[in-house]
Amino acid sequence: MSTGFSTRAIHAGQEPDPTTGAVVVPISLSTTFAQDGVGNHKGYEYSRSGNPTRTAVETQIASLEQARHGLSFASGLAAEDNILRLLTVAPEGSGKRVLLGNDAYGGTFRLIAKVWGPMGYPWTAVDLTDLDALRANWPDDTGMIWLETPTNPLLTCFDIEAIASIAHERGAIVVVDNTFATPYLQQPITLGADLVVHSATKYLGGHSDVVGGFVATSNDELAEKIGFTQNAAGAVPSPFDSYMLLRGVKTLAVRMDRHCENARAIVDLLIDHPAIERVQYPQLPDHPGHAAAAKQMKDFGGMVSFQVKAGKDAAMRVADATSIFTLAESLGAVESLIEHPGAMTHMSAAGSPLEVPDNLVRLSVGIEDKADLVDDLAAALDTI
Incomplete structure (x- = not known):
C-alpha cells in the first residue's frame, strides 16, 4: 500500500x-x-x-x-x-x-x-x-x-x-x-x-x-x-x-510547514525595508534559481538571508540585537537563529571563490509565533 x-x-x-x-x-x-x-x-x-x-x-x-x-x-x-x-x-x-x-x-x-x-x-x-x-x-x-x-x-x-x-x-x-x-x-x-x-x-x-x-x-x-x-x-x-x-x-512535515510559513512573514518584513539592500529567498521571482525551486520543491523553506545596506558592521549589529532570534551557528531547529556567515559559518571560505558578502545576515526561521519573530527582527533593524 x-x-x-x-x-x-x-x-x-x-x-x-x-x-x-x-x-x-x-x-x-x-x-x-x-x-x-x-x-x-x-x-x-x-x-x-x-x-x-x-x-x-x-x-x-x-x-x-x-x-x-x-x-x-x-x-x-x-x-x-x-x-x-x-x-x-x-x-x-x-x-x-x-x-x-x-x-x-x-x-x-x-x-x-x-x-x-x-x-x-x-x-x-x-x-x-x-x-x-x-x-x-x-x-x-x-x-x-x-x-x-x-x-x-x-x-x-x-x-x-x-x-x-x-x-x-x-x-x-x-x-x-x-x-x-x-x-x-x-x-x-x-x-x-x-x-x-x-x-x-x-x-x-x-x-x-x-x-x-x-x-x-x-x-x-x-x-x-x-x-x-x-x-x-x-x-x-x-x-x-x-x-x-x-x-x-517523525515531526518533520509539520515543522517544515511552520518553518515555511514563518519564513514568508520574515520576507514580507524585509522585502521593502529601507535598511535592506537585498533579500535572498527562493520564492522571490528575481531570486537566482527561482524557476528551478518552483519546479522541484514543494515549498521554499525556512532559511532567509539578507544584505544590509550600511555594510558589515551594521549587519553584525543586527545579528547582535535580536532577543528571540538567538545568535548562534547551525540551523533547522525549532528555535530561530541568526548569524553573520562571513565571520561565523563561512569564515573558512574567505579569500576563495566561495567567499560570502560581508554585509550578509542568515536567518534560520524557527516555529515560534511569527508575529513575535517579525517584531524581534524589526526592532533589531531599527538599531542601524
Missing part, C-alpha cells in the same frame, strides 16, 4: 517491538550480539557494523528520500567524507576532480579544498545556474559534481534534473546536499541525483540536540561502497543519537 510522507516518517522502519510490543523503537545499547554459531547471527554482530536502532532511522529517512538505501553517520561532514572516498575507488580512467557550486557551506568547502585537495583530488568552483557554461567548460577529469540547492548561505537554487543529465553524459557522480530543503520539500533521487547527503543535525533532528549525517541512494553499487567505508572508517552515530534522530524526523 502506498503511504504518504508523514505516515512513512512515523512508521517506516519502526514496527512495534516483537518481544514487548513497544511502539517506540528501543535504544539498543549493546555493542555486541550473540551468535548461534560461527557466522550465524540475527543480522547484527558488532554495533559499529550495524545496530537495530540505527537500522530503524536509516530505513525511515531512506523511505522519505524515496531511496533504496540509507546510511547514517556521526556528522554531516563524516557523511560527506565517506562520499568523497568514492573517488579513491573509482574505475581506472575515472576523473578525480570535484565540481563544487560557487555558493556552498563553508565546512564542505574546507573538506573538499583543504583536506581532499592536498591529497591529489582537485576541485573547481562553478556557477551551476549557467547550464550552457557548465556544458562548455566541463573539465575532462571531473568525477563528481556537488551541489546544494538551496545553497548555504545565499539560497541559490539549481535545476537538479538538468545538471544530473549533463553530469551523467560525462560519466560523473551527482551529489545533492538536501539539508536546507529536506526530503519533505524535495527528493533529489527522483530528479536524477546519485547520492543525497544531509547534515542530519539540522532539520531532520530539528531540536538542536543531536549531531548526525545521512546519505541516501538508490544505486546499489554506490551503497555497497559507502557501506564498506562506513564500517571500515567507523564514523557512525551512537544508538542514542540514532534514536534522537528517529524521534525528530
Whole structure:
C-alpha cells in the first residue's frame, strides 16, 4: 500500500517491538550480539557494523528520500567524507576532480579544498545556474559534481534534473546536499541525483540536540561502497543519537510547514525595508534559481538571508540585537537563529571563490509565533 510522507516518517522502519510490543523503537545499547554459531547471527554482530536502532532511522529517512538505501553517520561532514572516498575507488580512467557550486557551506568547502585537495583530488568552483557554461567548460577529469540547492548561505537554487543529465553524459557522480530543503520539500533521487547527503543535525533532528549525517541512494553499487567505508572508517552515530534522530524526523512535515510559513512573514518584513539592500529567498521571482525551486520543491523553506545596506558592521549589529532570534551557528531547529556567515559559518571560505558578502545576515526561521519573530527582527533593524 502506498503511504504518504508523514505516515512513512512515523512508521517506516519502526514496527512495534516483537518481544514487548513497544511502539517506540528501543535504544539498543549493546555493542555486541550473540551468535548461534560461527557466522550465524540475527543480522547484527558488532554495533559499529550495524545496530537495530540505527537500522530503524536509516530505513525511515531512506523511505522519505524515496531511496533504496540509507546510511547514517556521526556528522554531516563524516557523511560527506565517506562520499568523497568514492573517488579513491573509482574505475581506472575515472576523473578525480570535484565540481563544487560557487555558493556552498563553508565546512564542505574546507573538506573538499583543504583536506581532499592536498591529497591529489582537485576541485573547481562553478556557477551551476549557467547550464550552457557548465556544458562548455566541463573539465575532462571531473568525477563528481556537488551541489546544494538551496545553497548555504545565499539560497541559490539549481535545476537538479538538468545538471544530473549533463553530469551523467560525462560519466560523473551527482551529489545533492538536501539539508536546507529536506526530503519533505524535495527528493533529489527522483530528479536524477546519485547520492543525497544531509547534515542530519539540522532539520531532520530539528531540536538542536543531536549531531548526525545521512546519505541516501538508490544505486546499489554506490551503497555497497559507502557501506564498506562506513564500517571500515567507523564514523557512525551512537544508538542514542540514532534514536534522537528517529524521534525528530517523525515531526518533520509539520515543522517544515511552520518553518515555511514563518519564513514568508520574515520576507514580507524585509522585502521593502529601507535598511535592506537585498533579500535572498527562493520564492522571490528575481531570486537566482527561482524557476528551478518552483519546479522541484514543494515549498521554499525556512532559511532567509539578507544584505544590509550600511555594510558589515551594521549587519553584525543586527545579528547582535535580536532577543528571540538567538545568535548562534547551525540551523533547522525549532528555535530561530541568526548569524553573520562571513565571520561565523563561512569564515573558512574567505579569500576563495566561495567567499560570502560581508554585509550578509542568515536567518534560520524557527516555529515560534511569527508575529513575535517579525517584531524581534524589526526592532533589531531599527538599531542601524
